[in-house]
Amino acid sequence: MDPLLGDIELFAFDFAPRHWMPCEGQTLSTATYQTLFSLIGITFGGNGITTFCLPDLRNALPMQGMGMHYCIAVEGIYPSRY
Template sequence: MSDPYVGQIEMFAFGFAPKGWAICAGQTLPIAQNQVLFALLGTTFGGNGTSTFNLPDLRGRLPMGQGNGQGLSPRTVGQMGGEATHTLLLNETPAHQHTLAAAAHADTATNTDAPGPTVVLATTTGKQKGKSMPVTIYATDTAPNQALAPAAIGTNNGGQPHNNMMPYLTLNFCIALQGIFPSRP
C-alpha cells in the first residue's frame, strides 16, 4: 500500500492496527502529538479542542456517506444515530385490519360424547319437561368459515424490543495517523 492520506479510514481483516494507524474506537488523543490529524478532524468526534480530540468510533457501527441524497435525510460528518434494538410504537405499525370469520349452519347432532377430528363442541340451552338446562352437542364441522360484518380486533403488541441489525461481517476499521496531508480542491 502506498502512503495513505492522514485521516484515511480503511478496513482490515486482522485484529490490530498496522504501524502508523489506529483502530477507530473513539479514543482520545493529545493534539500536541497529532497536530496534522487534528487539523483535519478537529473535534468532529469529540475532545475538548484545546489539548485533546477523539478518533471516530466505528465499533458496532456502520459508516454512512455524508450529504443529502434525493428523498433521504441529510447527514453530516461525525453525526451518529440508530439503535441496536427497537421496540415498535403504535404509530410505527402499518394500518391494517384482521377479518373475523365464523361458520353459520344447522346440523344434526350425532350420538357421541367426545369431540374428534371432524366434530366441534357447541353448548346450547335445551328444554326438558319445561325446565331449562345446558346441553352439550357435538356437530360435524363441514361449513367453511364465512366473513362476518366488518370488525377489527384489538391491537396485540408484545411491547418487546426486536433485533434491528442486517446481516453483517465484522472487520477492523483503522484510521491513518501518518501519511500524506490531503489537499483541498
Template structure:
C-alpha cells in the first residue's frame, strides 16, 4: 500500500482499521496528538476545536461530492438524507379514482360488495347530477397506514477508514 495522504479515506473489506488509520465513525480525537490531521479537517465534522476534533462519520452514509450539483449546494461535512421516509399527500402524483355504478335499479340496502345503482329512471336520475357535486366524506375509504418505508439504495457494508499519518497534501 502506497503512503497515503493524511486525511485520505479508503474503503476496506476487512473488519479492522490498519495501523495509523481509524474508522470513519465520528470519533473525537485529541488535537495535541493529531495536529497534522486537525490542520486539514478542523472542526468540519465536530469537536470543540480547542482540545478535540471529530473524524467524518460514514456509518449508514453514502459519500457525496461537495459543491454545486443536481442536489444543490453541499458544503464539506454537510450530511443529509433519511434512512426511512413516509410519503406525504403532496409527494404523491396527481391522480383520480373511478367511481363505478350500475345502470339497473338498486336492489339491496347493504353496500358491501355492491355497486351504486340507479334510482328511478337511468337517464334522469343518474345523469342529472349537477356539476361540482362531491361524494359525502364517508363514501370513500381512506387507505394506507402512514408507515415509513426503506429509503436506501441497494448497499454492501464495508469499512471506511481515514489515514491518521502519511504525506501532508499540498494545494495546487
C-alpha cells in the first residue's frame, strides 16, 4: 500500500527507502515537488516561490547513533481532507 504523501515515519535503517527522503531540513524545488509543497508550504522554510524545506528531525530521534532516520513520503496518495 502506498503511503500518504507527506507522511513522516521512523525507519530503523540508515537510508531512505524509495519515494521517501530523510527529514534533515533540506531545501527542495517547488517545481519538482509541487504536490508535497501544496501540503507543507513554507512551514519549515524556503521562499515559497521556487523553494521550500523539509522538517529537520535529526535531533528528535529516540536513540541517537543507532542508524535510525525520520523520513517523509515525497510520493504517495494525496491525503483527503474529508
